[in-house]
Amino acid sequence: MARFVVIGQTATASADFSLEDLAGSSGRLDVLLRCVRAALLYSHGVRRDVTVYLVLLAGPDAPRVLRFDGASAKYVRPDERPLATLAKKALGAERPVGARGFVERRHGIAVADGGLDAVVADLGPGRAFLLDESGDDIRGIADADLAGDPVFFIGDHLGFSATTRERVLALGGRSIAVGPESLHSDDVVTLVTNELDRRRPRGAPAAGL
Amino acid sequence: MARFVVIGQTATASADFSLEDLAGSSGRLDVLLRCVRAALLYSHGVRRDVTVYLVLLAGPDAPRVLRFDGASAKYVRPDERPLATLAKKALGAERPVGARGFVERRHGIAVADGGLDAVVADLGPGRAFLLDESGDDIRGIADADLAGDPVFFIGDHLGFSATTRERVLALGGRSIAVGPESLHSDDVVTLVTNELDRRRPRGAPAAGL
Numbered sequence: 001m002a003r004f005v006v007i008g009q010t011a012t013a014s015a016d017f018s019l020e021d022l023a024g025s026s027g028r029l030d031v032l033l034r035c036v037r038a039a040l041l042y043s044h045g046v047r048r049d050v051t052v053y054l055v056l057l058a059g060p061d062a063p064r065v066l067r068f069d070g071a072s073a074k075y076v077r078p079d080e081r082p083l084a085t086l087a088k089k090a091l092g093a094e095r096p097v098g099a100r101g102f103v104e105r106r107h108g109i110a111v112a113d114g115g116l117d118a119v120v121a122d123l124g125p126g127r128a129f130l131l132d133e134s135g136d137d138i139r140g141i142a143d144a145d146l147a148g149d150p151v152f153f154i155g156d157h158l159g160f161s162a163t164t165r166e167r168v169l170a171l172g173g174r175s176i177a178v179g180p181e182s183l184h185s186d187d188v189v190t191l192v193t194n195e196l197d198r199r200r201p202r203g204a205p206a207a208g209l
Numbered sequence: 210m211a212r213f214v215v216i217g218q219t220a221t222a223s224a225d226f227s228l229e230d231l232a233g234s235s236g237r238l239d240v241l242l243r244c245v246r247a248a249l250l251y252s253h254g255v256r257r258d259v260t261v262y263l264v265l266l267a268g269p270d271a272p273r274v275l276r277f278d279g280a281s282a283k284y285v286r287p288d289e290r291p292l293a294t295l296a297k298k299a300l301g302a303e304r305p306v307g308a309r310g311f312v313e314r315r316h317g318i319a320v321a322d323g324g325l326d327a328v329v330a331d332l333g334p335g336r337a338f339l340l341d342e343s344g345d346d347i348r349g350i351a352d353a354d355l356a357g358d359p360v361f362f363i364g365d366h367l368g369f370s371a372t373t374r375e376r377v378l379a380l381g382g383r384s385i386a387v388g389p390e391s392l393h394s395d396d397v398v399t400l401v402t403n404e405l406d407r408r409r410p411r412g413a414p415a416a417g418l
Contacts, residue, residue, distance in 0.1 A: 023288045030288045043366070043391035078393060079232045079239045080289040157252070179403045180411075182252035184287060190399045194388045202389075 002196055003126065003151040004189055005053045005119050006035045009158050013056035013064035015092030022084050027058045031156050033083045034186035039193065040070050041078050047193075053119045054087075063115030065102075066090060067122070073108030116167055126151045128173035130165065131188050135175030138195050145174075146199055152192050154185050211405055212335065212360040213398055214262045214328050215244045218367050222265035222273035224301030231293050236267045240365050242292045243395035248402065249279050250287050256402075262328045263296075272324030274311075275299060276331070282317030325376055335360045337382035339374065340397050344384030347404050354383075355408055361401050363394050 010027035017026035022033075032054040039052045050070040057063050066087060068076065077083060090105035095113070102110035102122060112118040126149035138146075153160075153168045160168075169175075178191035219236035226235035231242075241263040248261045259279040266272050275296060277285065286292060299314035304322070311319035311331060321327040335358035347355075362369075362377045369377075378384075387400035 020290070022290065023286070034287070037393075038396065042393060042396070077232070078243070081229070081231065179406045180409070181406050183399075183403075184246075184251060187247065187251070187399045187403075190392075190396045191403055194392075194396075194400055197388050197390045200389070 001049045001051065001149045002039075002193070003051045003053070003123060003149065004035065004039045004154060004192075005055065005116075005151060006032050006154045006156065006185055006189075007055045007116070007160065007164055008032045008057060008156045009161060010058045011054070011056045011156065012059035013062040013091065014059040015088045016059075017084075017088065019081055019084055019088070022080065026084075028157055029054075029056070029084070029087065030080060031185050032056075033080060033087060034184070035154065035189045036068050036076065036083060037078045038186040038189035040068060040073060040076055046070050046073055046076060050193075053122075055115055055119060056091075057115060061091070063113075063118075064091070065112045065114065065118045067102055067110045067112070069108040069110070071108070075107065116164065120171065123151055125149065128153065128168060128171045130160070130168045130173040130175045131155070131178065131192070132160075132165075132175045133177050133180075133182050135177040138176045138178055138192065141176060143199050146196060150196075152189075154188050156185055210258045210260065210358045211248075211402070212260045212262070212332060212358065213244065213248045213363060213401075214264065214325075214360060215241050215363045215365065215394055215398075216264045216325070216369065216373055217241045217266060217365045218370060219267045220263070220265045220365065221268035222271035222300065223268040224297045225268075226293075226297065228290055228293055228297070231289065235293075237366055238263075238265070238293070238296065239289060240394050241265075242289060242296060243393070244363065244398045245277050245285065245292060246287045247395040247398035249277060249282060249285055255279050255282055255285060259402075262331075264324055264328060265300075266324060270300075272322075272327075273300070274321045274323065274327045276311055276319045276321070278317040278319070280317070284316065325373065329380065332360055334358065337362065337377060337380045339369070339377045339382040339384045340364070340387065340401070341369075341374075341384045342386050342389075342391050344386040347385045347387055347401065350385060352408050355405060359405075361398075363397050365394055 054066040102112040104110045261277045263275040311321040
């Protein structure tokens, strides 16, 4: 199972953004939602073996994390507005008193209080990778290192803060790159996913099939 | 210069779609607009050496083609709604009497009457590639074959019609694949773009810089 953790330095953790001006009113939550599409959806439907964490670090309710589980996700569509509507409903729901960790709000969509700590507590074992232009080329990473339950940490339109970078490297994260250019976060997700698809033994179906 | 031609079998050639329900009201023009983002935008701005053609084959005004030129494009944003607004304005503009071929409607955004024929007349020389799961792996294509002004033909959420496939192959198009899975059109664009980035000689900046 692959996990993607996208860190939104300016992305709102509240539901008070406008669907008519998503990018302008949500602190670029649109960047993160496009990563959900890239990670979870392909022509045959939902990739059941993928989980995406969106770390929302801005606004009065921050930090919070939105988690999309491919295994149980329903109603995840590729276009931005319905995805933003799902996020808005999940973020706007009242949190049960005394709830700890991730609370499911919609099929496969859960919310937790906290930032990177909440993600790390939920992740369990798996090699960590930090996506970074100056890292080692992902095409050169050994199959064994990408196998299992890898976790890929990806920055937003601003990249990573120094604190986040140090935190991920302290988790044993290895810096890897997907190519020579600095790309949008969702393109990075697509390129990592393609590399995992290519490493899967021939004849083994994707878990979504 | 790279060219992407995305064929929208159900995508409307009219401006009468709703921004509130883009996917449902436009015959999945959203699929094609996401390809524009993937082809033209990266962290440093617009890829100036890329042109995208969206072939719109449905609705009362079909067939028509929307062309996005990276060289002169302005106001192209990564989020779907502003992109859809640009497309709506370009498609809704009155066509000058007697105009032939592509007529620019916004900075870098032009419209032509006609389908694949209008694209072919505009393309000029360059090797053609048909993106297809059963094609040769793009990673194995020789640098020389991908150099120059390649043209990549990409299907929509339905793939290619038999007619379109035959037409592209008749242009000398070679079938290539980006990986073992069937992916969304915009992911295909991202993967082709990454391969071109990787083939560019080290030290040569992307034309967008």
